[in-house]
Amino acid sequence: MREVGVEYDILLAEFKAILKKSKLKFTSQRETLLKTLYETSEHLTPEQLCDRLKMRSNGANVGIATVYRTLNLLEDAGFVTSISFGTAGKKIELANKPHHDHMICKKCGEIIEFRDEGIEKAQVLIAEAHGFRLTGHIQQLYGFCKKCSAEN
Amino acid sequence: MREVGVEYDILLAEFKAILKKSKLKFTSQRETLLKTLYETSEHLTPEQLCDRLKMRSNGANVGIATVYRTLNLLEDAGFVTSISFGTAGKKIELANKPHHDHMICKKCGEIIEFRDEGIEKAQVLIAEAHGFRLTGHIQQLYGFCKKCSAEN
DNA sequence: GTCAGTGCAAAAGTTTTGCATACAG
C-alpha cells in the first residue's frame, strides 16, 4: 500500500538503537506512533496523528502531549520532518521514505509527490560546496494544479 | 544593501494594482509593511515584522492583527511566502526576490541562501509534466552547517 | 527499585475574529 522506503523492521531497529543510545525508553506509544507514520502515506498534522493513535489503541488514552513530545524526539533524531506551507498548518512525514518532493496546489491544497534524480544530485553538490552536512531536504513547488488552473 | 529583485517602485505598483482589482484600500500600514519586507534581507516572523513596523512608525500603534491580515493578503496574492522549519517558527519572505533557496542548519538555525540554474530548470520541466502552473517554490536543504558539523 | 514516559490540565505562544472607530476612495 505504501511505496517502499526502509523496511519497517529496520526502521524500528534504528529507532530502538537511537533510544538506547540516549538512555530513553521504548514504549508502546512510541512504537505505535512510528508504525502509524510508517503505514500512512498522507501528510498528517500532529492532531490528526493523535486521532489515529486513539483509534488504534481502541479507545485507550493517547495524550496529544505525548504525540508532540515523541514527534520532537523523532524530528531531532532525523526520523521525521515537519513541513508547513502557508495556512495549511504543520504536517508530519517520515523522513526515510525515499527522497521525494512536493508540488502543492495553492487553491485546492492537493499535494503531488515527485522525484528528480538530477535535482537530488545537484543538491548534494551544493551542500558540499558550502561545507554543509546534508541530512534531508524539502522541496515544495507551488502554484495551481491542472484542475484549478483550468478554473481560473 | 539588498540583492536586486524587482525594483520597489514596480513592486509597489503591482501591489496597488492588485488592491485596486479587489477593491481593497491602499493604506499606510500596508505600504510600510511591504517596504519593510523589501528592505529586509532577513527572514522575519510575523511578530518581528510587527516590531519593526512599530519602530518605523515612531511609536505609532501597529496591531499584530493587521500584520497577520496583511500578510495573509500578500500571501494569497503571491507577493510573500512563509516558510516554517521544524521548531523555528513561521518566517516571512518577499516572494519576488530572484529565485533562490535555503540551506538550514538544524542546530544553530543559520540560513544560507543559494541558487542553482539546473535545479530551477528541472523544476519548471517537472511542473509542466504534471500540468501544474508553477508560481513559486521553496527548497530547503537541511542538515548541519560547517561550524555545527565540526562540533558534533 | 529507579528514573524516564504518560495523561491530564494548565500555561504559554500563535493566529484569527468581533467590534467601534478611523480613514481611503
Place this chain on the structure above:
DNA sequence: CTGTATGCAAAACTTTTGCACTGAC
C-alpha cells in the same frame, strides 16, 4: 459619504510544561 482597514481585546488554536502516577529496564 460608504465601506474597508485598523487597533484593541477576546477567542480560537497550537504547542509546551508541571505534576502525580505508570511502566520499562
